[in-house]
Amino acid sequence: MTEVNTPPRAGTSTRAGTPPRIGRWTRLVTSRPRLSLLVALVLTTLAVLAGSGVADRLGAGGWEDPAAESTYATKALEREFPGSQPNLLLLVDAGDASVDAPAVAARAKALAERLAGERGVTGVGSYWQSGTPALRAEDGHEALIAARITGDEKTAGETLERIAPHYRGAHGAVEVTVGGPVAVRHEMQTIIQEDLTRAELIALPVTLVLLVMVFGSAVAALLPLGIGIVAILGTNAILRGLTELTDVSVFAINLTTALGLGLAVDYALFIVRRFREELSTGAEPLTAIGTTLRTAGRTVLFSALTVAVSLAAMLVFPQYFLRSFAYAGIAVVLLAAAAALILLPAALTLLGHRVNSLDLRRVFRRGRRPKPAEEEGRAWARSASLVMRRAPFFALGTTAVLVLLGLPFLGVRFGTADDRQLPSTSESHVVQQHIRDGFPGSPGGGLEVLAEGRATEAQYGAYKERIAGLPEVLRVDGPLVKGDSAYFTVLPKGEAVDGPAQRLVGDLREVRAPFDTKVTGTAAVLVDSKDAIGESLPLAAVFITIVTLLLVFLLTGSVLIPIQAVVLNALSLTAMFGAVVWIFQDGHLSGLLGFTSPGSIETTLPVLMFCVGVRPVHGLRRVPALAHQGGVRPHRRPRPGRPPRPEAHRRADHGGGGHPGRGHGRDRYVPGHQHQDARPGHRPGGPDGRDDRPQPPGPRGHAPHRPRHLVGPGPPAPLPRAFRPERVRPGTGRSTGGTGPGQGRSPGLKRRSVPHRSVPHGPGRHGPHGTG
Numbered sequence: 001m002t003e004v005n006t007p008p009r010a011g012t013s014t015r016a017g018t019p020p021r022i023g024r025w026t027r028l029v030t031s032r033p034r035l036s037l038l039v040a041l042v043l044t045t046l047a048v049l050a051g052s053g054v055a056d057r058l059g060a061g062g063w064e065d066p067a068a069e070s071t072y073a074t075k076a077l078e079r080e081f082p083g084s085q086p087n088l089l090l091l092v093d094a095g096d097a098s099v100d101a102p103a104v105a106a107r108a109k110a111l112a113e114r115l116a117g118e119r120g121v122t123g124v125g126s127y128w129q130s131g132t133p134a135l136r137a138e139d140g141h142e143a144l145i146a147a148r149i150t151g152d153e154k155t156a157g158e159t160l161e162r163i164a165p166h167y168r169g170a171h172g173a174v175e176v177t178v179g180g181p182v183a184v185r186h187e188m189q190t191i192i193q194e195d196l197t198r199a200e201l202i203a204l205p206v207t208l209v210l211l212v213m214v215f216g217s218a219v220a221a222l223l224p225l226g227i228g229i230v231a232i233l234g235t236n237a238i239l240r241g242l243t244e245l246t247d248v249s250v251f252a253i254n255l256t257t258a259l260g261l262g263l264a265v266d267y268a269l270f271i272v273r274r275f276r277e278e279l280s281t282g283a284e285p286l287t288a289i290g291t292t293l294r295t296a297g298r299t300v301l302f303s304a305l306t307v308a309v310s311l312a313a314m315l316v317f318p319q320y321f322l323r324s325f326a327y328a329g330i331a332v333v334l335l336a337a338a339a340a341l342i343l344l345p346a347a348l349t350l351l352g353h354r355v356n357s358l359d360l361r362r363v364f365r366r367g368r369r370p371k372p373a374e375e376e377g378r379a380w381a382r383s384a385s386l387v388m389r390r391a392p393f394f395a396l397g398t399t400a401v402l403v404l405l406g407l408p409f410l411g412v413r414f415g416t417a418d419d420r421q422l423p424s425t426s427e428s429h430v431v432q433q434h435i436r437d438g439f440p441g442s443p444g445g446g447l448e449v450l451a452e453g454r455a456t457e458a459q460y461g462a463y464k465e466r467i468a469g470l471p472e473v474l475r476v477d478g479p480l481v482k483g484d485s486a487y488f489t490v491l492p493k494g495e496a497v498d499g500p501a502q503r504l505v506g507d508l509r510e511v512r513a514p515f516d517t518k519v520t521g522t523a524a525v526l527v528d529s530k531d532a533i534g535e536s537l538p539l540a541a542v543f544i545t546i547v548t549l550l551l552v553f554l555l556t557g558s559v560l561i562p563i564q565a566v567v568l569n570a571l572s573l574t575a576m577f578g579a580v581v582w583i584f585q586d587g588h589l590s591g592l593l594g595f596t597s598p599g600s601i602e603t604t605l606p607v608l609m610f611c612v613g614v615r616p617v618h619g620l621r622r623v624p625a626l627a628h629q630g631g632v633r634p635h636r637r638p639r640p641g642r643p644p645r646p647e648a649h650r651r652a653d654h655g656g657g658g659h660p661g662r663g664h665g666r667d668r669y670v671p672g673h674q675h676q677d678a679r680p681g682h683r684p685g686g687p688d689g690r691d692d693r694p695q696p697p698g699p700r701g702h703a704p705h706r707p708r709h710l711v712g713p714g715p716p717a718p719l720p721r722a723f724r725p726e727r728v729r730p731g732t733g734r735s736t737g738g739t740g741p742g743q744g745r746s747p748g749l750k751r752r753s754v755p756h757r758s759v760p761h762g763p764g765r766h767g768p769h770g771t772g
Helices: 024-030 033-050 069-080 102-116 153-167 181-215 218-242 251-280 285-316 320-356 360-364 378-389 391-411 427-438 457-468 499-510 522-556 560-585 605-613 616-620 623-629 647-656 664-668
Strands: 088-093 121-126 142-149 169-171 174-179 447-452 473-482 485-492 516-521
Touching: 024 033, 024 285, 024 320, 033 218, 033 320, 069 447, 069 485, 069 516, 069 522, 088 102, 088 181, 088 427, 102 121, 102 142, 102 153, 102 174, 142 153, 142 427, 153 174, 153 181, 174 181, 174 427, 181 218, 181 251, 181 427, 218 251, 218 320, 251 285, 251 320, 285 320, 285 522, 285 605, 320 605, 378 391, 391 560, 447 457, 447 499, 457 473, 457 485, 485 499, 499 516, 499 522, 516 522, 522 560, 522 605, 560 605
Parallel strands: none
Antiparallel strands: 088 142, 088 174, 121 142, 169 174, 447 485, 447 516, 473 485
């Protein structure tokens, strides 16, 4: 049942010829549509200028907790001991020769000295200079040159791009490949940026094609893309302003594009589709926009608020990588909703019925008769009917499937993004794989212990013996002393960030010492990040749940529907988490997708999935339409001193907006449509939906239109004659008469409505069936 078949709301005018009520918001956004679009064009142009350089000001890091122990130790070591944490590794391959051969050693030493002279590079060391066994492969054919590139991740990446081409490749008797943590991160970010750019270039034309297929009209299909462009460009300008106040991750740009385009299409699709439905029922454009904003627009508003609140929950996390997604997400969601609720109605006001222009589907329908709307939606109607008939079966079955999909998440293991997530042919992945397979320990992936405070050599030695006795320690190097500070390098027996290495971080922090100690390194950063996320995640979850329940309650007025929405979102998120663990952690489908499973998932991934994936209102988008149609009505309590009225009376009031039995329902006839309670000869059915009572004759004595009909929308009924109420001429007391079936003269009445037998009112003052 569409809105045009809906009885008018209580309080609305039912007088023939009276235009429907237009809300103040509708009048505001449609009063000056050309001016609104012109202002939007000017603001969008300014946003392009303001956000043009945003990518150059965004950071590439933000994974660590700024208040963590590992973060403090990393900065202190970089300041006092620049060479303590190498992030650049040059793998020197001597081929069939030994790395100890004179020609190989001479060439490698020359490369190390050259690297030490590069700007932005410190702490250069090599096997040929120090003789450290950890820098020499077990087969004796490969060795490492280690160094540290200073600066943040973005600066380090720029330095790597500048120097790497001069060292990569053949150098006399040796072959050099570039790797290390800085190379892995830089190559990973480069590949992600290229893939996302490629995806965006593909997504725009594909989205346009899909919109044309959905709408049919090229004009209607371009509207969602316009909304998306406005939201994306405006968000880029906002991010550019935020970079003056705080750190923002470069990945916020990707979220801006993906989320901005997706939400713009979603919101505009909903509004434009509803607007076209209203036009198809014969409504005027302004009336159609008013109805659209009261139903679809209200849902868009609540949906945007829910998504924005979910993204705002990431502000409680200390990592600026996560906070950047909140900055970008909140901005793009609110801009997309504002454009959909302000600019889109203005555009639809100017287009009117031309929104259906340029129907490109005609090319594929040549020679074929287009299907009516009822036939096109028949498959969906059958599917919905099947689900509703077997509701318990489908509910339990779907819940069981979602829970089953989420079971792998019980075995989740968290880690950091490493080289194994890169293609197998990636240079940095090849270097790290050679180190894992052929070198003892984890060169470049060890733990550093910073010791602060005055101490003697004997105290340093005793502390070194204690940490060397830990079960997960392979070797301890140091200490290297400078003033009142010193540091030790601890190499774990296994991988740099696996479970034993993470347990070793806790063991090192528990070792007693006569000075202050702080542990850092890849595993320490991971442990601190997990702790920070674990502390903030319950607060974010409670915040999202409470606000979601409140917003869905305000949207629906129901107490059960918000709980249902939260439970369904929890089930869907559980299935998503389980699928991620099953595919990426456990390595299923790795061959098909072309990646090597690292045995863990990135720590921040569940947070992003949880905060970005909460969309409870999206499953309730038909609720405002149902409420507008009368399908969802709050329970009305009787006024004090007045007994509750029968359901037939309440239905009559909802349908006619007047007193039961006075026949105002006739004024609500629309050509070609018929409300279920306003058909001639119709009476409400029994509990099974059928009416077994004999039907009175139809108009002019004809047979009833639908004997034994089901209660619901029926075929179009012929219109009665034009109705004109009878009035009394001023100053004469004489009636002007009226038209309509059964209309007569009654001079004593100022206005008289014709009793309408087709509107059942139940027992009342006009008889048992509401007729006079």
